[in-house]
Amino acid sequence: MxxxxxxxxxxxxxxxxxxxxxxxxxMYPQVKVAVSATTRAPRPGERDGIDYYFLSEERFDKLLAAxxxxxxxxxxxxxxxxxxxxxxxxxxSRGEDVILEIDLAGARQIRRTHPDAHFIxxxxxxxxxxxxxxxxxxxxxxxxxxxxxxxxxxxxxAAKEFEHQLINDHPEQAARExxxxxxxx
Ligand code: 5GP
Numbered sequence: 731m732x733x734x735x736x737x738x739x740x741x742x743x744x745x746x747x748x749x750x751x752x753x754x755x756x757m758y759p760q761v762k763v764a765v766s767a768t769t770r771a772p773r774p775g776e777r778d779g780i781d782y783y784f785l786s787e788e789r790f791d792k793l794l795a796a797x798x799x800x801x802x803x804x805x806x807x808x809x810x811x812x813x814x815x816x817x818x819x820x821x822x823s824r825g826e827d828v829i830l831e832i833d834l835a836g837a838r839q840i841r842r843t844h845p846d847a848h849f850i851x852x853x854x855x856x857x858x859x860x861x862x863x864x865x866x867x868x869x870x871x872x873x874x875x876x877x878x879x880x881x882x883x884x885x886x887x888a889a890k891e892f893e894h895q896l897i898n899d900h901p902e903q904a905a906r907e908x909x910x911x912x913x914x915x
Contacts, residue, residue: 741852742882
């Protein structure tokens with residue numbers, strides 16, 4: 731990957747990774763974010779190829795068998811999510827930096843395969859704020875919120891593994907800090 735840097739943004743579900751990345755893209759349209767593949771169903775308003783590549787279990791299996799993923803994980807014990815090699819290579823071949831917005835298990839895989847990548851962990855201002863955000867989103871039922879909070883506890887305990895930690899108090903502020911880390915601010 732000549733001159734192309736890989737940034738891994740991890741953090742628990744509900745911490746606002748998507749919101750921060752969207753704020754970053756608004757400020758710096760040149761920022762490239764890899765669109766992940768997932769086997770979960772689209773939420774209302776989500777678009778295939780933009781928010782995710784929504785794949786069937788069979789299609790995901792085929793891509794896995796063909797070594798099509800840079801990393802993948804089963805998140806919250808349910809759906810599978812993964813970073814497509816093709817998605818990252820498209821940008822890196824042009825020398826563009828790419829951000830991966832992925833879970834902890836995925837970040838650990840990237841650390842093994844791409845030790846030169848930059849690892850950033852997004853933290854909520856508090857545990858309570860995280861819970862409120864997960865419930866307030868209204869897209870998951872109570873059982874799913876509980877499952878995500880359990881995963882969040884495990885993920886938060888791993889924040890120290892990351893070279894950078896950002897607190898998402900205000901998405902625009904966190905996006906500016908991320909831009910500064912990436913050297914684009
Ligand atoms: P959601 O279902 O809310 O869109 O995403 C759930 C979690 O899946 C997010 O917290 C995110 O970290 C993780 N995720 C999204 N895309 C990927 C991916 O490509 N790889 C991995 N390992 N995790 C992902």
